[in-house]
Structures are given as structure tokens and as C-alpha cells.
Amino acid sequence: MRRPIAIVTMKAILLVLITLITFSVNAQKVSTSQTPGWLVKYTPDLSKKPNIKNISDGYYLLLLEEQHNEELKSVYHHYIRHIVSEAGIQNGSEISIDYDPQYEKIVFHSLVIHRDGQVINRLPSASFKQLQKEQDLSRFIYSGIYTAYHILEDVRKNDQIEYSYSIIGDNPIFNGKVDHRLYFVAFEPILNYYKNLIVSPKRNLHFKPFNNAILPTKRTENGSIIYEWNKLDVRENEQYNYLPSWYNSYNYVQVSEYNNWNEVARWALSVNGTPTPGPLLQQRINAFRQSAAGDTSLYLLLALRFVQDDIRYMGIEIGEYSHRANQPDKVLTQRFGDCKDKALLLCSMLRNYGITANLAYVSTDNKGQIKNLLPAPNAFNHVIVQVLFRGKTYWLDGTVNFQRGSLDEFCEPDYQQALVANDTTTELTPIVIRNKGSLNILETFTLPDNQYKDGSLEVVTDYNREQADIQRAEFASASMESKDESYLRYYRKLYGEVSIKDSIKVQDTVNNHNILKINESYTLNGPWKKDSTTGKLLFTLNAQSFYDALPVVSNPNRKAPVAQRYPYDLNYKIVVNTPINWTINEAPVHISNSYYKFDYIPEKGDQQITLNYHFETLSDHIPIEFIPEYVKDFKRMNEVSSMDLTWNPFLSSTSNKHTSINWLALALAPIFIMVFSWMATVYYKHSIYPSNNTEPVQIGGGLALLAIGLVFSPLMEISQFFKLPAFSYDRWIGLYAMSENINITAIQLFLIMEMIIQALLVVGSILLAVLFFNRRDTFPITLATYYFADILFIFIDQHLNNYLFKSSTDNAINNYYILFPLIKMAIWIPYIRMSDRGKSTFVIPYNKPDYN
Known part of the structure; x- marks a missing residue:
């Protein structure tokens, strides 16, 4: 399972690498064999020619063949690459295959080069290197995935590289049940395409197409059912920013052998049922009982904060432990674990005290979109805990650090849908957000009365609830000096020469009210800038904290939804003390719809300007049909996100009020x-x-x-x-x-x-x-x-x-x-x-x- 957020430091990574030394996983060497006899006969048309304009990497695939035998747990792959240029020699002369040596092995069947009518067999001399992939180490996840890697020698223009292999094996955690997502999209020409599933008639498979994908044709051969696809969607690579994590525009078909969500919930219970506490865990439970002195709410908080803060996050997700949690006593002994380890530990501690607690499976990527998927374990990538306590439902995440405040002030995580692992579950349970954090920012500028004097900037930021938890974790992972420098760079980017007047001051209220307050103090060195064409002085206010919260979208014809921060509630005030009475002619702006709310109210005092912003998101995305309206709203919001103050001190109405004598x-x-x-x-x-x-x-x-x-x-x-x-x-x-x-x-x-x-x-x-x-x-x-x-x-x-x-x-x-x-x-x-x-x-x- 994946952790949604991880804070990484070089020191932590080194500790992880040291830990990994103790885990010795020997990757199996690549073996060879004849082409499997169970394959369905497929005859490609190798005379096809591509449109040369569609080739970008110097080669194309003349053949892509993929056959899945679900009974033998074997997947056969067959490729022919045609090299058309020198770029193709560079980009297409390597073979890499990812696999998990805990339960999979690679068997090569062929590796030849077709050159000028000759067939050159490279398989006998092929040497595959075994490389540990571990691309998720930065997120403290060790999966044990290896890459079999081979560099072909003597590859030339117009060569055809043909190779085939099988990956045999399946994660035993799924008990042999089918759970796939088969994609049918490519960004390069593939002239011959074939994919199938070969299954026993005893299996009851469910298919669901997405994004206009085509369902397979079905036939029977040699007592097996064959599901076949031979059509591929070749498209241009979409380049969109601000895409929701759940958005997937590719053509794919989900295949699942699970009939309903109850089957998935029962699978989860069989894999991660709540065990009886061992001696070490029981000792910890007794200590918390004594500290709580009969206060169940206090006991719950003590157990949660122990799991969150004292058990560090580290996922050793090798083999079946990709989904099976370690026993709580083991996690307690090693003092580290991933999301499912932490969730099971917390469940065990709460249930022992009589609190109703269940593992809850969620998706940090798909979020609420999992309700549109077929029931299957791989719909989820994260585990939290559902707690039923005093008539209320709480969703507790053991991987969140420094979560403070009372239980009723906790903010629900934005996972939207959960599968609660118990016998009575028949459908997904919505995670309704009732408590939201907020962010209150006050920036106070004091501008001098001439170009050569310095001004000042005082910033007070209140982080509430969830926002406080996030900031508290960030401050715990960085020094105050580095935070000073980071904040200073932020304001220097906006206002030029800025220096720190006083170091950051942090006031943390962690008991009754979860509020983190930060005070910043800066000197603005000569904030007035001279306009070389008019001779006037200029200072530009930037409501950057508000602008940073907006997804920048300018194309009203965009064909993908726009992700936005959610939940997010920003109250932002800029106060400017000016040397003269200023006139502002801006009108308030009010925008409200089903996806976001925005209010802008400018105010004027004698020698003071106040800009009030409020921005709140009501959804995690802006749908495609609403994007033209958002583009218009964004333009309006962008227009008021900055203000130019220009001043000619020689002609101002107060210019005769001299403060000093010549x-x-x-x-x-x-x-x-x-x-x-x-x-x-x-x-x-x-x-x-x-x-x-x-x-x-x-x-x-x-x-x-x-x-x-x-x-x-x-x-x-x-x-x-x-x-x-x-x-x-x-x-x-x-x-x-x-x-x-x-x-x-x-x-x-x-x-x-x-x-x-x-x-x-x-x-x-x-x-x-x-x-x-x-x-x-x-x-x-x-x-x-x-x-x-x-x-x-x-x-x-x-x-x-x-x-x-x-x-x-x-x-x-x-x-x-x-x-x-x-x-x-x-x-x-x-x-x-x-x-x-x-x-x-x-x-x-x-x-x-x-x-x-």
C-alpha cells in the first residue's frame, strides 16, 4: 500500500538505505525455453508500413502481442521493433522488464535481429543485468521490484529487433483471482496489435470499458474461453497541467473476478484480520489505560498519536506484504511500518479498549472515482481506520504526523470513498467532510514617504486544524534557519530587496484548539521604484498567497477537468499604510458557484488601503463543461490579485507638509x-x-x-x-x-x-x-x-x-x-x-x- 504524503530528508533516506542492507532478496536469473504451447495462434501482417510522420523516437513497433493465461499465471509478450533512424538505434536498442522475484520469474523464448534477409540469433549470448528498481525509496517504500536489463550490441538502421518472453507467477495474496486493468492506448505507431485473456469456463469475469474502450470478442478454444482485442487507440500525447489525480483519459478495460464489494471486504478481513495483542502490545495498551484513567476519548488520542508520531513510516512491501500487514507486535518492536501496518496496530489497540474500529481501504489517487470501478482489491492503495465512537464516525489516518487538537476537531481526509473491512460491508462508504481547516493571512505593509527610505512588512499567519497539522509537520522536518531563508526568498521574489527584521516566531496551540500561528517581520529596502518614463514612484502589491491557490487555466476549450486544492479555505488580508491619502476606484468582486467561492473587498482609510480576499473551494475539481466559466472568473480574480500604487511626491496633495528643512x-x-x-x-x-x-x-x-x-x-x-x-x-x-x-x-x-x-x-x-x-x-x-x-x-x-x-x-x-x-x-x-x-x-x- 502507498502512503499519500511523505516528507523526505537526506538523513532519512540514508537511514532507509542502511535498513535495506538487512534485507537480502536474490533476483532470479533470466532463463530460456521454447515458445509456450498454450498460446493462441496469431498471425500478424508484417508487410504493413507506418506513416513516417508519426514516428518520433526513431523506431516503431511492427508487432505488439500480449497473451494472458490466467490458469497458468503466465503472461506472454512478443515484440518486433523496426529501427528507422540513428535516433532509433539510441532509443530502441535496450530491453528492460520489471518483475517481482518473490513470486515471478522471467523466461525468454527468442531474441533475434532481422537484417537484410538474415536472422541473427542473439539469445544464446544475451546477458541480462538484475537491477533493483526501487523508484519509491524517496517515499520510504521498498517494494523489492527488479528490472531485467539487456543492452543489444551491433544494432543498425533498418534492423528489426524481435524478442519474446513470459512472466510466470502471481502474487499469492490474491488467491489466484483475476484483477486487471488492460490499457489500449499508444503514442507511437503499432502496426500489429493483439491482446487476449485465456481463462477457464469456471471463472466468472466482469468487464467494464472506460473512455470508449472496446470490449473483447469472446470465443472458446480447447476448453478455454478466449477474450481478444486487436484494436488500439493511437493518440497524441495530452499535455495538460492541473489534472486531478483520479483523471484517466486513456482507453482501458477493467477485468475483475470479484462479484461485489462484500467479496473484497471479506478478502481484506482474511488478509488483515485484527489479531490478538501479544505481550509487547498488551504492555503498551496497559500503559495507555493507566494514563487515560477511564477517559475513553483520551485513550483513543493517546493510541492514535503513538501510532502517528512514534511509529515511523517505512514500507517493506515485498511479495504478499504489498497487501498483508505485519503483526502489531512486530511493528511495535521495529518501530516502523507502512499504512496498513499502522492501521492494524491502531485497530488492535482501540478494539482492546472496547472501541469499534475497522480497517478502511481508500485510494489516494482515485478517491471518489473508485465507485465507478468494478469491485477489486487493486482499486485501493492506502489503509486508514474507521472509528465509531459516541454516535459519530471518525476516519483516522495513522500516517499523518503531528495531528493535534481534540477528536471532534479532526478534519476528515479527502479520500471520498472507503471500503470498510467487515463482514457486513456490501458497498463503499462515503467519507463526508464536515470539518475543514482554514488559513488566515494578514500582511501589513508600511511604505515610506520617499524613495530612499525603507519600509516594513509584518506577516501574521494562522493555520487552523488540518492546515496546522501540515505546517507542524513541515516545521518539524526543517530548521528555523532554513524556514527563515525559504520565507525570505518568497518575499524577495515579490518585492525585491527584502531583509529579515526578526526571525520567524511560532506559537503552537495543540490542546483545545489546533492553531499554529507564525509571525514574520521584514524590512523592505527602498520599496518605491522609479518609473523611468514618468518619473513617478511605483510599488506593486501582490496577493500571491491567493494567486498561488488558483489553477492557472487560459484555454476555455480544454478537454480535461481542472484540479484544485480541496478542501481549502483562505482568508487573506493586505493592509498598506501609505504616506498620503490614496484613492482606489476598484469595485468589490463576488463569485459563487458549486465549485468555488471568491470575494474581494477593497477598503480605504485616511492613509491606509485594505484588500480583503476570501477563496474557498467546494470540490476537488472543476468539470470540463464549467471550464469556460472558470476561465472568465480566473481573469477577474487575476485582475484583482495585484495593485499598482503610483505616487509623484512632488505633486501630491500633501507635498507641502515637509518633514524636514533644506x-x-x-x-x-x-x-x-x-x-x-x-x-x-x-x-x-x-x-x-x-x-x-x-x-x-x-x-x-x-x-x-x-x-x-x-x-x-x-x-x-x-x-x-x-x-x-x-x-x-x-x-x-x-x-x-x-x-x-x-x-x-x-x-x-x-x-x-x-x-x-x-x-x-x-x-x-x-x-x-x-x-x-x-x-x-x-x-x-x-x-x-x-x-x-x-x-x-x-x-x-x-x-x-x-x-x-x-x-x-x-x-x-x-x-x-x-x-x-x-x-x-x-x-x-x-x-x-x-x-x-x-x-x-x-x-x-x-x-x-x-x-x-
Whole structure:
């Protein structure tokens, strides 16, 4: 029997190999004999020619003949390979045959090469190597399978290699009953094909075709019944990912001699009936009784966890022990066993305490599809235990490690159907999933307020029930250091330069609630990335844990079902603390059908974004007819599995909230203010008119409105002056986030010049107020010059900003800033120049005595 999941380390494999040294299985040498006399006569048409376009390995099979004599337990094989190219010499010049020397032997009948009309007999000189196969060692399974291997010498193009042999013997565990799956599919040309079953009329065989396979023709010959097939389905190799383990698209016929599931259950009882505990097992049972102190539930958990955690998994499945369990006392002594060994040990311990427990045969591959098969032992590859306790049914797997929590919190395994080994079984028993594990993930990002600062990522993951068991086993088989590195690689793949702030912290609750909590803490090194075309900063959120749970399917015309994780229940939240108020326009997504459910809800706070995901599978697969809908749903789900956050810190609404001061600009500002003030003083002494005795008019009329504007103008200019980006250190060094095509020094010079001109406007606004209230003769021309300079500055500044910072401000705003001084200029300059009051008010030269 096979274990569904095995966790492998190099140390464990070495221990297995050391263990195997103690098991000496001598493979039988290949013998030779004449062609069996029981064969049904079959005459192939050796003149057939293949379509050369269909040959991919450099050779084709001119003949494939397979005859099964169920009474003699002998299978005859006959092949003719035709080599058509140099590739065929490489690929078709070896013969390999798998067999179990415990109950099978290989007898060769012929091995010849047909070359240019000659028949070269290679059988007398053939030397077969006996190789131990053991391809399942990585899963701690030792089956004792050998490969008889022979390399042909002197093989040439256009040779025909013909060989025949018989494999004689059958696993005695099945008591001679027929249980086969015969496949009728090939991916290479086979020109002559023949397969049969030769059985006694006393046998009652049942046949079931799958995937449009053809049932055999039936005839009688020499007192035997012959079932024959001579048609093969040659097809292109299907290339699909995410295939369910139970999916089989190949043409095959199942043949079984078992009439019903009760026969199979009785066979299982005869092979693995619950034995009486020996002294060693009884001693262990008594110890658990004492520890439980009359608590049956506690006794059950003690026995289960002992079998799961203290009896290591190792399958020595040689010969009949492929299906026969070792005696519990032996398993207890060696402290290892496979699934059936563990299941029988657990059954013995529970039954001794009066708990109803039965072996339950399941298929980790076929799962619920075994209900579509004919009753037969080979429908199953795994054994667990069914426990009836306090009115409830529990399905306990002795090969699961680190299963914790109370009995009622256990999650049923997804094997879907089971054959309970007892006398009353007449059909398969459904394994209904009532308890499911869940996975809760919270990722909290804190993004910095400029490109050169670091951010942080805090991850809290709650594994519940079954998910906790899986993670607990993984952590037990790896060091914390390796886990740190593994998790770090995961986030580096998503977010670039990431470093560990604190090592992983694990909090395990194993008693009342089976919850495993993991805390991770990382530093995001410069998470903002500069977009070279726009100069904006970019950070991409990835809901990778959700995306990893989705089968990636893009072809709506796929002709195979899609496997998905089941059971699976993910609650995934991403919280992002941002440096500014963000706007998100995404709408929630809700998808629900018979196979999966998905919910996506984005939320926005002041400076926080929250993305909520929930994904739950309701079936282990998506059927073919629903795939077009899934492809559409996948596209919708994929669209919300990531989010791009782009930010131009130079134009954001909070860009004026500087967190630090640019001391260079602050030092230069008073220097220019003093220079411009000195220039204003010099200018103030300049006069247009010569000294005269004209009496100026008092300020009044429309000039009173102008006076109000000139009083508040310096205050507004000073306010604008200190909001300039040149005074922000964050803005100053953040210039490196802009386009690489712009000279950063030139941009910094622009910001300084912007500050200088604004300083000139501040001093100019104060000078205007002074000239106005002193009714100086230079006021009209100074006012006109000031308005024109203001308009010109605004126009040039806007266009340079748009060019240097790769932005485009609103045209309405641009027009407002220019239009306002234009209107003032259009009103006041003509009024002062043309009105009698304007002409009579501003006439005082610098040296004119004060008339006020």
C-alpha cells in the first residue's frame, strides 16, 4: 500500500538505505525455453508500413502481442521493433522488464535481429543485468521490484529487433483471482496489435470499458474461453497541467473476478484480520489505560498519536506484504511500518479498549472515482481506520504526523470513498467532510514617504486544524534557519530587496484548539521604484498567497477537468499604510458557484488601503463543461490579485507638509531678501518728475480698493514664499526619483531660481505698498512692471514644472493664476494713467517734502 504524503530528508533516506542492507532478496536469473504451447495462434501482417510522420523516437513497433493465461499465471509478450533512424538505434536498442522475484520469474523464448534477409540469433549470448528498481525509496517504500536489463550490441538502421518472453507467477495474496486493468492506448505507431485473456469456463469475469474502450470478442478454444482485442487507440500525447489525480483519459478495460464489494471486504478481513495483542502490545495498551484513567476519548488520542508520531513510516512491501500487514507486535518492536501496518496496530489497540474500529481501504489517487470501478482489491492503495465512537464516525489516518487538537476537531481526509473491512460491508462508504481547516493571512505593509527610505512588512499567519497539522509537520522536518531563508526568498521574489527584521516566531496551540500561528517581520529596502518614463514612484502589491491557490487555466476549450486544492479555505488580508491619502476606484468582486467561492473587498482609510480576499473551494475539481466559466472568473480574480500604487511626491496633495528643512535654501533666502531690499531702497530714491510745488491729491475713490489689495499682497507673497519646494529637504533629495534623462543639478538650480524670483516678488510687493501710500511718482510704472513680471513668472514657472516634473496641471488652474494679475493690470494701470485722480495722486518725487 502507498502512503499519500511523505516528507523526505537526506538523513532519512540514508537511514532507509542502511535498513535495506538487512534485507537480502536474490533476483532470479533470466532463463530460456521454447515458445509456450498454450498460446493462441496469431498471425500478424508484417508487410504493413507506418506513416513516417508519426514516428518520433526513431523506431516503431511492427508487432505488439500480449497473451494472458490466467490458469497458468503466465503472461506472454512478443515484440518486433523496426529501427528507422540513428535516433532509433539510441532509443530502441535496450530491453528492460520489471518483475517481482518473490513470486515471478522471467523466461525468454527468442531474441533475434532481422537484417537484410538474415536472422541473427542473439539469445544464446544475451546477458541480462538484475537491477533493483526501487523508484519509491524517496517515499520510504521498498517494494523489492527488479528490472531485467539487456543492452543489444551491433544494432543498425533498418534492423528489426524481435524478442519474446513470459512472466510466470502471481502474487499469492490474491488467491489466484483475476484483477486487471488492460490499457489500449499508444503514442507511437503499432502496426500489429493483439491482446487476449485465456481463462477457464469456471471463472466468472466482469468487464467494464472506460473512455470508449472496446470490449473483447469472446470465443472458446480447447476448453478455454478466449477474450481478444486487436484494436488500439493511437493518440497524441495530452499535455495538460492541473489534472486531478483520479483523471484517466486513456482507453482501458477493467477485468475483475470479484462479484461485489462484500467479496473484497471479506478478502481484506482474511488478509488483515485484527489479531490478538501479544505481550509487547498488551504492555503498551496497559500503559495507555493507566494514563487515560477511564477517559475513553483520551485513550483513543493517546493510541492514535503513538501510532502517528512514534511509529515511523517505512514500507517493506515485498511479495504478499504489498497487501498483508505485519503483526502489531512486530511493528511495535521495529518501530516502523507502512499504512496498513499502522492501521492494524491502531485497530488492535482501540478494539482492546472496547472501541469499534475497522480497517478502511481508500485510494489516494482515485478517491471518489473508485465507485465507478468494478469491485477489486487493486482499486485501493492506502489503509486508514474507521472509528465509531459516541454516535459519530471518525476516519483516522495513522500516517499523518503531528495531528493535534481534540477528536471532534479532526478534519476528515479527502479520500471520498472507503471500503470498510467487515463482514457486513456490501458497498463503499462515503467519507463526508464536515470539518475543514482554514488559513488566515494578514500582511501589513508600511511604505515610506520617499524613495530612499525603507519600509516594513509584518506577516501574521494562522493555520487552523488540518492546515496546522501540515505546517507542524513541515516545521518539524526543517530548521528555523532554513524556514527563515525559504520565507525570505518568497518575499524577495515579490518585492525585491527584502531583509529579515526578526526571525520567524511560532506559537503552537495543540490542546483545545489546533492553531499554529507564525509571525514574520521584514524590512523592505527602498520599496518605491522609479518609473523611468514618468518619473513617478511605483510599488506593486501582490496577493500571491491567493494567486498561488488558483489553477492557472487560459484555454476555455480544454478537454480535461481542472484540479484544485480541496478542501481549502483562505482568508487573506493586505493592509498598506501609505504616506498620503490614496484613492482606489476598484469595485468589490463576488463569485459563487458549486465549485468555488471568491470575494474581494477593497477598503480605504485616511492613509491606509485594505484588500480583503476570501477563496474557498467546494470540490476537488472543476468539470470540463464549467471550464469556460472558470476561465472568465480566473481573469477577474487575476485582475484583482495585484495593485499598482503610483505616487509623484512632488505633486501630491500633501507635498507641502515637509518633514524636514533644506538648510541650504533657508540660508540663501535671507541673503537674497537683503540684496533685493537694498535694491528696493536704491530704487525708492529714484524720481521721475523734478521737484515741484504741485499739491498731490489724497488717496480716495477707486484707489481705496487698490490700497486694500496692496496691504494684503505682501502677506500672500510671504505665505507662498515659504511653501516653495526648495525649502523641503525631502523634496530636494527626492529629485533622484525623477526621470534619468533630466539633469538633477539643473532641476535643483530651477528650484533655487524659483525661490529667488519669489523673494523678489515679496520685496516688490512691500515696495509697491510703500510707494503707493507715499504717493510716489514712480508708483504707476512700478505697478505695471510688477504685474507684468508676475504674469511672466507664473507662465514660465508652470511650463518648466510640467517639463521637469513630467506632470500636467489642470488648464483651468493655470488660466486662473495668469488671468487674475492680467485683470488687475487691465483695471489699475489704465485707471492710474487716465483718471484725473490717478494723475493727481502719484506725483511726489523722492526729495519732495511730506505734505501729509
